[in-house]
Amino acid sequence: METETKIGHTIIIILGATGDLTWRKLIPAIYNLWLDGWIPGEFAVIGVSRRKYTDPEFGKHLHEGVDKFSRQGKAKKDHWDVFTKYLTYLQGEFDATSTYAAIGKQIKALEKKWNATANSVFYLAVPPNQFEGISMKIGSSELAENKEKSRIVIEKPFGHNLESAINLNTLLHTHFDESQIYRIDHYLGKETVQNILAFRFANALFEPIWNRNYIDHIQITVSEELGVEHRGNYYETAGALRDMIQNHLLQLMCLIAMEAPISFDANEIRNKKVDVLNAVRKMKPEEVHKNAIRGQYGSGWVKGKKVKSYRQEPDVSPSSNVETFAAVKLYVDNWRWQGVPFYVRTGKRLNETISVITIQFKPVPHHSFPVEAIENWQSNKLILNIQPHMGIQLSFQAKQPGLKMLLNPVHMLFNYHDTYTGGTPEAYETLLIDVFRGDATLFMRADQVEAAWTILMPVLDAWKANTSPNFPTYDAGSHGPQDADALIAVDGHNWITIPFEKNEIASTK
Incomplete structure (x- = not known):
C-alpha cells in the first residue's frame, strides 16, 4: 500500500x-x-x-x-x-x-x-x-x-431539457460558485476517453491530418446488450437521447473535435469543448427527420436467451413511445470540420456491448495500382476502443505476401491490457480524486450543459410532437433499426465495427 x-x-x-x-x-x-x-x-x-x-x-x-x-x-x-x-x-x-x-x-x-x-x-x-x-x-x-x-x-441527468437545466444552474449559482459545482459524467473518467487528449495533442503524427482535408466522417457508437433492467421508471422519463447522447456521446465528440488547448488548465480545456458545442449546426424542425432517427426494442434473442420487449419491462407503459435507440447526424461549422458529418448512435438490447469512435479518412486521391491489386482496398480508419476492450487500432493497406501485387487492409493495434500490466482504475476513482483535488477538467460546466441541450432540443421537440405509431422498430439482439442504416447510407457510408481481438495483436508485433 x-x-x-x-x-x-x-x-x-x-x-x-x-x-x-x-x-x-x-x-x-x-x-x-x-x-x-x-x-x-x-x-x-x-x-x-x-x-x-x-x-x-x-x-x-x-x-x-x-x-x-x-x-x-x-x-x-x-x-x-x-x-x-x-x-x-x-x-x-x-x-x-x-x-x-x-x-x-x-x-x-x-x-x-x-x-x-x-x-x-x-x-x-x-x-x-x-x-x-x-x-x-x-x-x-x-x-x-x-x-x-x-x-x-x-x-446526470442534469436537467430534463434546456429550460430545466437553466433553472437548475440558476438555483445552484445562488448558493455555490461555478468552481464548486462538479457535474459528473463517469464516461469522462474512463482511461481510453482521457487518452484521446494524449493521443491527439502529445503526438505530432496525427494532428496535421485531423481536419476536413483528410477526414471523411466520424462515427461514435455506444451500444449495450442489456435492456433497461430495473430502470424502467427512470427510462420512461429519459430515453436514449437524453440518457446517453446529451451527455456521454456529445462529450466524446467534443474531445475528438476540439482545438488544441494552450494549457491543461481546467477552464481552458472546457472552453475548447464549449467552442465545439457552440459550433454544432442547429437543426431546423423540418430537418429533424433527415438527421435523427429513433427506435425501440421488441422481443428477441440475446446470447441464446429469449428476452422481452421494452414495453414488457417492469415500470414501462405498454404503449410507451420512449426511444431505446437514437442516432443523430451532426455537423461542426468551423474551419477544421466544415462539411464533415459526425454520426452518433446509442441503443439498448443490441447485438453487442461496445463503445467505439471511428475516424474514417478520405480515400487516396489517385489509384496507381492495377484494378486486380485493389479488389479489397479500404480507406484508412482509426478506431478508438473505449469498452469493453481498451485500445487504439489503425487500419491501413499493405501488400499481401506473394508474387502478385495484392493489397489488403491490416491493423496496427495498441492494446491497454498487453501494454500495461498494472490495474486500471475505475472511472469513478479518477473522477473522485479530481473532486478531492479541486480539478474540474473532466467535469461539465454550466454553459457546456446548456449548449448540449440546445443542440438536441429540436429533436426532442419534434419527437414529442410526433409520437411514433411503429414502435417497436428493432428486434432485441439485432444491430438496431433499419432507419439507422439509412441515415448514414444516404451519404454513401455504413456503420463500421472492426473486431478488437487479442489474436490480431500478432500482426502488430
Missing part, C-alpha cells in the same frame, strides 16, 4: 448513502483510492440517508458492495477493519434542516480533531428530483461558505 499523500484533509458527505450508486460505485472507488494510498489518513465518509442503520450495520452493508464490485477483489479483513473506522452513518430526511445541522456538527468535530480546515465534498447520490431541494438546504445551512474547500457533486 502506498503512503504518499496526494490530497489534503477531506470529508466526503454522501447523500443517498444506502442507494445502489453508493454501494456499487462510490464506496468501492473510495476504498480502492485509500488502499492505493491516494487518500490521506485524515479523511472521513459520512453517509446520510433515511434508512435506520447503526455505524456497524452501515459498514457491513458497504463491505458487501466492496467485496462484490471492487476491481481489487474482496477486501482483506485487516484492511477493511482500518477503513471502516473512517465510515459513519447519519440518519435523516433530506428536507429537514436538522439533518444539515447534524452534518455541520460532524464536520466541525472532525476539523477540530485534525486542527485543520477540510475539503467538504457533498455527493448527491440521489434521484434527479431531489437535486434542487438538497442543494438549497446545503446552501441555506451555510455548509458551503468556504468557496475553495466546499464542493458539490451532481450525477
Whole structure:
C-alpha cells in the first residue's frame, strides 16, 4: 500500500448513502483510492440517508458492495477493519434542516480533531428530483461558505431539457460558485476517453491530418446488450437521447473535435469543448427527420436467451413511445470540420456491448495500382476502443505476401491490457480524486450543459410532437433499426465495427 499523500484533509458527505450508486460505485472507488494510498489518513465518509442503520450495520452493508464490485477483489479483513473506522452513518430526511445541522456538527468535530480546515465534498447520490431541494438546504445551512474547500457533486441527468437545466444552474449559482459545482459524467473518467487528449495533442503524427482535408466522417457508437433492467421508471422519463447522447456521446465528440488547448488548465480545456458545442449546426424542425432517427426494442434473442420487449419491462407503459435507440447526424461549422458529418448512435438490447469512435479518412486521391491489386482496398480508419476492450487500432493497406501485387487492409493495434500490466482504475476513482483535488477538467460546466441541450432540443421537440405509431422498430439482439442504416447510407457510408481481438495483436508485433 502506498503512503504518499496526494490530497489534503477531506470529508466526503454522501447523500443517498444506502442507494445502489453508493454501494456499487462510490464506496468501492473510495476504498480502492485509500488502499492505493491516494487518500490521506485524515479523511472521513459520512453517509446520510433515511434508512435506520447503526455505524456497524452501515459498514457491513458497504463491505458487501466492496467485496462484490471492487476491481481489487474482496477486501482483506485487516484492511477493511482500518477503513471502516473512517465510515459513519447519519440518519435523516433530506428536507429537514436538522439533518444539515447534524452534518455541520460532524464536520466541525472532525476539523477540530485534525486542527485543520477540510475539503467538504457533498455527493448527491440521489434521484434527479431531489437535486434542487438538497442543494438549497446545503446552501441555506451555510455548509458551503468556504468557496475553495466546499464542493458539490451532481450525477446526470442534469436537467430534463434546456429550460430545466437553466433553472437548475440558476438555483445552484445562488448558493455555490461555478468552481464548486462538479457535474459528473463517469464516461469522462474512463482511461481510453482521457487518452484521446494524449493521443491527439502529445503526438505530432496525427494532428496535421485531423481536419476536413483528410477526414471523411466520424462515427461514435455506444451500444449495450442489456435492456433497461430495473430502470424502467427512470427510462420512461429519459430515453436514449437524453440518457446517453446529451451527455456521454456529445462529450466524446467534443474531445475528438476540439482545438488544441494552450494549457491543461481546467477552464481552458472546457472552453475548447464549449467552442465545439457552440459550433454544432442547429437543426431546423423540418430537418429533424433527415438527421435523427429513433427506435425501440421488441422481443428477441440475446446470447441464446429469449428476452422481452421494452414495453414488457417492469415500470414501462405498454404503449410507451420512449426511444431505446437514437442516432443523430451532426455537423461542426468551423474551419477544421466544415462539411464533415459526425454520426452518433446509442441503443439498448443490441447485438453487442461496445463503445467505439471511428475516424474514417478520405480515400487516396489517385489509384496507381492495377484494378486486380485493389479488389479489397479500404480507406484508412482509426478506431478508438473505449469498452469493453481498451485500445487504439489503425487500419491501413499493405501488400499481401506473394508474387502478385495484392493489397489488403491490416491493423496496427495498441492494446491497454498487453501494454500495461498494472490495474486500471475505475472511472469513478479518477473522477473522485479530481473532486478531492479541486480539478474540474473532466467535469461539465454550466454553459457546456446548456449548449448540449440546445443542440438536441429540436429533436426532442419534434419527437414529442410526433409520437411514433411503429414502435417497436428493432428486434432485441439485432444491430438496431433499419432507419439507422439509412441515415448514414444516404451519404454513401455504413456503420463500421472492426473486431478488437487479442489474436490480431500478432500482426502488430
